[in-house]
Amino acid sequence: MRIQIIAVGERMPAWVQDGYQEYIKRIGSGITISLIEISAEKRGKSSNTKKILEKEAQRMLQAVAKDHKIIALDKGGQAWSTKTLADNIKDWQRDGTNISFLIGGPEGMTSGLLQQAHAKMSFSAMTFPHPIIRVMLAEQLYRAYSIINNHPYHK
Numbered sequence: 001m002r003i004q005i006i007a008v009g010e011r012m013p014a015w016v017q018d019g020y021q022e023y024i025k026r027i028g029s030g031i032t033i034s035l036i037e038i039s040a041e042k043r044g045k046s047s048n049t050k051k052i053l054e055k056e057a058q059r060m061l062q063a064v065a066k067d068h069k070i071i072a073l074d075k076g077g078q079a080w081s082t083k084t085l086a087d088n089i090k091d092w093q094r095d096g097t098n099i100s101f102l103i104g105g106p107e108g109m110t111s112g113l114l115q116q117a118h119a120k121m122s123f124s125a126m127t128f129p130h131p132i133i134r135v136m137l138a139e140q141l142y143r144a145y146s147i148i149n150n151h152p153y154h155k
Contacts, residue, residue: 001089002098003033003141006063007134008056008105010037016131023138027145030093035134036063040105049107057113060102068100069118072109073133077120086144103133 012020024033038059041052064070069092080088092099102109102117106129114120123136146153 001031001093004036004100006036006060006100007103008038009040012131019135020138023142026142053107053110056105057110064100068098070100072102072114072117072120074114074120075122077122079122082143085140086147089144090148103130
């Protein structure tokens with residue numbers, strides 16, 4: 001199974017990179033995870049947010065591998081438990097499904113991009129800085145992997 005994490009923003013602080021890498025390296029064989037960073041459009045006081053989001057959405061969609069289903073991380077998405085994520089990963093592995101998780105920039109994603117997603121997932125009703133979501137997603141993927149493989153990390 002292959003998982004892409006496609007995220008708006010490059011050159012994250014070291015603590016984000018370190019946190020992300022720590023969890024990804026713990027995941028064993030059977031799942032290949034790659035991070036694709038999409039450059040964020042320049043933002044300013046007079047920026048057209050709609051155009052910014054459209055350009056970022058276009059680049060995100062171009063990065064999605066052709067055989068991948070899209071899971072958009074969005075505060076308006078459905079809250080999944082870690083067990084639900086683990087069950088979905090088991091199903092995806094069994095079915096040979098590859099997944100691309102999309103993480104938008106500070107303003108999120110366009111409604112058009114969200115409509116193209118096979119599912120929308122939310123970590124919380126709270127709003128988090130998008131760099132933290134990379135670390136949270138990596139940790140939850142590792143935790144789900146631990147559940148699937150009866151590893152004691154989840155307990």
